Structures are given as C-alpha cells and as structure tokens.
Amino acid sequence: MGPVFSQSASDPVRLTDAMRSVFVELLVHGPLSRAEVARRLALSPSALTKVTKPFIEAGYLLEAAGEGPATVGRPSQPLQVDASRMAFVGIKLTEDELFAVRTDLRATIQKEVARPLAGHEIDHVCGQIADVVGELTVPGSPLSAVGISLAGTASPSDPVVHTSPFLGWSQLPLAKLVEEAVSVPTVLDNDVRALTAAQQWFGEGVGHSSFALVTVGAGIGCGLVVGDRLVTGQSGGTGLVGHLQIDDHGPLCERGHRGCARAYASSPAIRRSIASALDLPDLTFDDCLAMAAGGHPVARRVFDDAGAALGQVVATVANITGPELVILSGETVHMYQVCAEAFQAALIRHTHWTTTPVRVAVKPFAFNEWARGAAVTALQHLLLHR
Amino acid sequence: MGPVFSQSASDPVRLTDAMRSVFVELLVHGPLSRAEVARRLALSPSALTKVTKPFIEAGYLLEAAGEGPATVGRPSQPLQVDASRMAFVGIKLTEDELFAVRTDLRATIQKEVARPLAGHEIDHVCGQIADVVGELTVPGSPLSAVGISLAGTASPSDPVVHTSPFLGWSQLPLAKLVEEAVSVPTVLDNDVRALTAAQQWFGEGVGHSSFALVTVGAGIGCGLVVGDRLVTGQSGGTGLVGHLQIDDHGPLCERGHRGCARAYASSPAIRRSIASALDLPDLTFDDCLAMAAGGHPVARRVFDDAGAALGQVVATVANITGPELVILSGETVHMYQVCAEAFQAALIRHTHWTTTPVRVAVKPFAFNEWARGAAVTALQHLLLHR
DNA sequence: CCGATTTATTCTTCCTGTCAAGTAAAGAAG
C-alpha cells in the first residue's frame, strides 16, 4: 500500500495526466466501470487497468460489488473512490463568525464547528483557525488540505487577501500564515467561487461543462464555470452582479445606487423594505417571508419585486455567458417559493429573444454550505494543481 | 519538403500537441527564438529543435535573420511562420450582401470581394459563395480552409445554422453544402465570435488570456475569451447584450423593450432618434455624427446617451466575467470619439465598487473585418481541431 | 585569446499510453 498522492513537498509522487483525470472522473461521476471511464476519457482499456492498479493497491479506489443492469457480455466491475481515504477542512470567515467543517473526499460533512470571531487582528483569526483545525483533526487520519473562503477578492493563485470589505483586510497573506500555523497545505478563495466549485463536482453542476451559480442572501453573488473550468476573473473579481441595475426608480442600496439588484433582493433590503413600509422595525426576514406566504400585500409585493430582480440577474448572466444551467442558491433561496412566478416572468422577459430561457435549478441551502465549498476548493486544488 | 499539415482527410499527418502549440505560439506571438518558446510552453530546448525541424523543412517556419537586442551568450535565432504558406477565405453573410476576403496565415488580407445577395434561397447563396471562392483562388496556392460567419446562432461544432434572423434560415447545414461545392474544409460561426477569434490571435487580445469584445453597429454584440478559450454558449448563444436594460423610460427597441442597449446605441436607433427629434427623416448616421462633433445639442445628447449605454454594457460584462481587457469595435466604433466622456463616466459608475474599471481598448473598424474574422475562424479550426 | 554565457543540436534514456493478443465471465443459440 504505497503512497499515490504526494504526502509532502519533499515526497514528489508523480501523477500522470491520465491518472489525475481518471481519479477525478471516478470521484465526480460516482462508481463507473473501467470500460466506461475509458470511453469517457478517450483512453484505451489497457490504460485503465494500468492507471487504476496503483490507486487500488493504495486503497484510494475500491472495486464496488454493485451490479449494473444485466447485459450480455462479461459484467463490468464498477470502481469507486474510497471517500474516507482523505480528509479536508473548509472554513468560511464572516465578519463576526467562523464556520468550519471536516469533509471526506466526496465532500460529505463529518463534523462541523462554529465559533464567534471576537476581533479581526490577524493573529487572533489565525489562532482561532488553528484552534478549529486542531479540533477537527482526527488522530488516525491526517488532513490533506485546508480551504478558507471569504467574501472579497481572493483566489488560490495568489494567497493574499486583496480586499475584504467585511473583515477590513488588505494585502494579507492569510493562506501562508495559516499553512505555517497548522502545517497542512492551505488555499484561499472567494466564497462564491468556492460554492461554485462544490456545485461543479458534487452538486447540480455535475455533468454540465458550463453553468452559473447565483446566490442570494446578505448579498447577491455569481460564480461561473465555462468549458469545465471555474472562472477566476482579473484580480479575483467575477460574478459581481450585486449592483446590477434593475430599474432607475427603485430602492436605494448602501452604495447609493437606485434600483440595483441588492436593493431589491438581498435579505437585509427585503426586510428593511417591509419593516419600514409597515413601521415594524423589529420584523425579521423570516417574519417577512411568512407574511408573504400568508398573502400579506406589502410582503407579497416586495418579494415579487425581489423575485423579478433575481430573474433579471439570471437572464442577464445567461445572455452574456450562455450557460447550460443556472443554479440558484444562497442563505435565502428558500424565498423562491413565494416569488417563483415573478422570477420566471422576469427571466422570460429579459432572456434574449433568439434563445430559450436557461434551465434554472433551485438548490436548497444549508448554513454550512459555505464552509463545505471551502473544503471543495482545497480538494480541487490538491487534485488538479499538484 | 514533405507535408506537415494534413492536406486531406485521406492524408492523416499527425501533429503532436507540442507541434501544434509551438506553431500557434510562433504564429500569434511573432518571431521568437526556440529558447523563448521553450520557456513559454514549458518544454525542453531539445524538444524545440525536434519539433521545429519538420516545419522548417516543409517551409512553414523560417529562420528570421532579425537580431534581438545584443546580449551575452550565443545570439538567438528567431523563428517565424511563413504567412504565405497557407491561404484562407473568410466570408461574411448579411441580409443583402456577401463580403469575402482571402488572407494568409497571419490573417493579412490579400484580396477582397463584395457582391450583392439577390435572394436567400440556399442554392443561390451557395452558388454565389462558390463563385466568390473561385474568384479568390490563386492557381498556384490552394486554399486551406473557408470560414463563413453570419449573425445568428451558429458554431463550428455543429455545421447547421439554427436561426438566422436576417437570412430567414433555420436548421440549414450550410457548412456541409459549401464544403461539397468548393471541396475545401468549411466552418461556420457566429459573426461576433469570429471577430473575437481575430482579436484573440491577431488583434488587441494577443497576450490576454481573458478578454471581452463589445461591438457596436447595426446591433450590439459581445464575444468572450476566458482562460485562452473562445466561449461558445449553449446553442451558440453568448454575448447577447443587445437587449440589456439600461433604464426603463428610454426609447423603444423593435422588440418592444423600453430603454435597452440597442435602443440607445445601435446606429439605426441613434439615427432615428436624431432624425425624428429634428424632423429630418433623411439624415444619415454620418450626418448625425458630424452634427454631434460640431456640438449640435440634440445630436450631442443622443450620442452621450449612447456612450453611457455602451459604458454600462461594458461594465456589466466586466462585472460578470472579470476580463483583463474589453475591446470596443464594430462598424460604428468611431462614434466613440464624440461620446468618450459619457462612456467613461458610465463605465466607472457601473463598475462594481470592489474593483477598478476594466481597461478598454478602442479598435478602429474596417468594413472587411467581419470577413477577416471568418477567415480566422477557419484558420483556428484547422490549426486547433484537426 | 580565454573564460563566461546563452543558444542550439545530437544522442541516449525514460516512460506513458496504445496495440495486439489473450483471458474472464456472462447470456444466447443450437
């Protein structure tokens, strides 16, 4: 049971391109027979026995006994990655909290931790991260990589936080600092891009070579996969759809834009609109949602407007990038149920007339999805770029 | 001087990936020494002598005598592709005309032909195309490929025109028909994408792994290059920015959208706005431009609005896709000179506040650029996908 | 004129993935 993946920088086990792509194909597309993988990747059948053997010997791949539909010919022997063979930690940093999860190779969450962030000084945050990583480490199985995600311009290619509005950081080499503190390879990425990575390999994006992810919550975000590659814009800035102009007589956002998407569809904006129209300053977002579901005219109108804004955002993204699919997610996607008609109407209205509206998949969101996304970023980086 | 590139389907000369990438690198990035190419493509120096030798023997690469800056060490020997070694024809189809150019390997136009299209029946159009191709063929040097571009949903991967608003076609296997008529490999693509390809290899896009091209003219278009790859959206639809909503009290476009980008910035809309405001129905677009340049208040305002609309389109595209650069081009880009301030102001205003505005390059446009783009599509297809 | 330095070439070596041939494991047909 020799090593297959490099355990450290001083132990350079070489993975060929074929080995990498076969492993990723099996990881992402579940149990597949060697013959099927060979067909998908345009490799010869013999290449597959050769490539899979070291993985099987090292315990990364298992020969799943699960039979497929009985056909003529020798039955195929599905292969499957042993998800427990590696472990990752993903951490999402917000202004005042730190969410962390430990996942296996298939991004299944095994343990999770949340803790408040008292301050934003680097040492404090690094200390908290190291602490949490320690808490999530299981003696027997060492971590393969750590991923950290946050709102702001960051990308795995340069391990520096350029600007983070929430945390008030700039030009901070966070990945390097954490890597030294916990002695595990650490990558840093934008939170929406991390979530997009999770969808690409383990979510609705599986099987689509191009798709967009639109998130709604405290803000509105957008991640992009084009040609099977996660798009990283110039200086980490992609999917900045929050301030897309919806109309020019709508509510104001905090940057002084009238009628931009955030001002219509972000959860604070929705809450504020309803609370101020009804003069009930203590309404929560969930109160608002319940009112809309119950048919309250003010809440209905605000959510309808929000849905329409979202539909326009999705249509605009789809018009420009032409994805196969748009995934709708984020902390407050569940509001889709009360504004689906307004969303669909706006989507159709703003879709360019020469094409049909994109397929939209609404993906329920759990609060730990952000941290899971960070774990997937770490996993992808380990598997693809090392 | 044996063949290097496959001359026909029955003559399968195999190009390795290394050969292909070296040839393209030299074609796109001009004369480079072997050592320099080796560094750029992460190949060994020895690989370069081996790879370049057959190209040199077959006459596709020349050892340019041009000396670089004198440095210590053995002087490098720059290599250069012999642009005259191959010829391409690019054809742009419009509603009532057909533009065609013959170019060399470096997309330099050598000859051009324009002729009216009397009708849109397939046989007539194919006949005209075959005619023009014949006219552009030089006895000694056979054509390597033909490219055809048109407005509408078409892409090289499926040689069928799905819908073409101008020509009234649908589901027409045009590439196959032309290929049979002229016996030269033929590819079909959307016109904006073809123009983007030309910019990618031989224009402002050279050296940028991601950029967007925004065109203004009869309509507004957008092409995208992400990660060095030209983006082809689902069913060929990318860059459909023409009907992007700018505001909701502006002029009407022909699809009934109020205040969409075309209604502000397309040349017919600009002309119409000024002509109707002044009750001068016979004004041409160039008249309007001259009036704006001369300071006429109505023309100024209309062009300022158009510039602002364009700036918003560019900012929106940049926010969503995060390109390194946006190239502005199209039949009426020269109008930029009278609306630069309005454009820049709108660009800044609509750029997401966490990033700096994209760099914008204004690219003068000649009427044969569309056809040249089609030729580059053919060239790229030949070099990359065969 | 002699090292230093960088480029280019040649020859050997390594190594990945294909090819061809053979084995394994089922169902189908006689």
Place this chain on the structure above:
DNA sequence: CTTCTTTACTTGACAGGAAGAATAAATCGG
C-alpha cells in the same frame, strides 16, 4: 449441455514523445 457471441479486463511488447546530458556554436568582456 455445449458452443458461440459479446463485453470487460489483463498482459506484455512496442512506439514515440519529451526530458536529460553532453557537445557545438556564437558572442561578449576582459
């Protein structure tokens, strides 16, 4: 029950592409 067909997998020989090492070439600085 035997034989054929079909598909999946394995094995070993082989091709060929690129790296590595050694060498030649060309220029500059002293």
